[in-house]
Amino acid sequence: MALFSRRGKSDDEQAPAATLGEAGAAAPSPEERAAATEDVPEVGISISTFGSGSAPTARPAAEAPARTQTVPGLPDNVLLKQALAALPAEPQNTDVMNVMRQAMQGHLYVRVQGDAKALLADGQPLNIAATAIGDQRFMLAFTGGAALQDSVRVDGDSATSAIGQPTVSVFQNVVAGPYAGLFLDHASVGARLILPSELIQKALEESEPTLALKALLVAERTTQTAADVADALTRVRLWVAGNTDEAGRIGLAEARTADGRRRLEVFSHPLEVIAVGRGDRPLPLSGEQLAKALSADPEISGVVVDPAGPWIELDRDDLAPVLALA
Known part of the structure; x- marks a missing residue:
């Protein structure tokens, strides 16, 4: 009633x-x-494949x-x-x-x-x-x-x-x-x-007050979406997935595209890390820290944001506003 x-x-x-x-x-x-x-469970560092035909199970829809x-x-x-x-x-x-x-x-x-x-x-x-x-x-x-x-x-x-x-x-x-x-x-x-x-x-x-990044990912995609997401990455609260290995070293979860390119996984909320289902630990990240991580490893080709879906991939060219923070 x-x-x-x-x-x-x-x-x-x-x-x-x-x-x-x-x-x-x-x-x-x-x-x-x-x-x-x-x-939040703590398990080992993880690497996942990402992209068309690369995963053994059905991947979530991008949009x-x-x-x-x-x-x-x-x-x-x-x-x-x-x-x-x-x-x-x-x-x-x-x-x-x-x-x-x-x-x-x-x-x-x-x-x-x-x-x-x-x-x-x-x-x-x-x-x-x-x-x-x-x-x-x-x-x-x-x-x-x-x-x-x-x-x-x-x-x-x-x-x-x-x-x-x-x-x-x-x-x-x-x-x-x-x-x-x-x-x-x-x-x-x-x-x-x-x-x-x-x-x-x-x-x-644990969320950014306006949930701006999540709102961009669920909205209809346009030619401006990638630029808007990159801009949001410079100013909103972010998370990455990772843990420490037996030697105590911190590792972050990465994704692999179908053609083998490396992507750093970035998340709009700790719940997005949990939703991937690998047991990784959500770690907070600022836009400046993201820029430094990308600058320190030029072999990382870009990021995938919220891989549990809806998600978006951004190349280094898209991430120019983020890289400028470094």
Whole structure:
């Protein structure tokens, strides 16, 4: 059953709103909660192959899927929707981390009691849908129109509307509010998950506030994309994957293209390192440190950013703004 919590207008300024569909048959109320951990495993240095036909398993797509709209006016968060749909019956920590990383881009929808547009126009506060499991409360958020309609069918309350917000804004409201976590697509059986508040807070602390690099990678690619990504690498918080060998030497994970060229793997967030699934340790890196690493080894032909996907490869020519920092 959906509950509602009150929030001020300032949290939803300039947010698009849309009414939801009619209520239908009810489905069982979900009661499961997925566990997560903040521990980062430590294993050996890794080198991976990267590029067309070079990997023994299917590599992730370079670009985000085309945007869909299951309900007119409510574009889906396709990457997050796909991550939820891929969850096994009993999600493990790595599954939770993959959903968390894909949630750190794009937008989410929240349900509002009443007509959100009218309430915002009148300067009225909004009652945001939440649910209770035991003595804990969870904010509800949705990846698109289909998940919103599933929620309406569960509780039968069609006198609600939806507001789209950047995921970072939703996360900040969860952490600041009286919530134990964020319940994604709670009524979509087989494609739903709770992100604990502790995990959300940790992810926010380790992210660049605007998530600019992630936003560039999930956006439609243009002739300007490579230059924009290179510029972002000079100013946002970065990570590399690596560890120490038996002699205590630090090594960074590299990728190999199909023709054997070396690429340094660069990540927009520690969760992106974990998502690769090799057990490497995320190590923070500044743009200047990246420039020095590339300058110190001219055989490195460039970088691949977020190899778990969506990803992009940049050659040294593309990385001129980064190399200038050295």
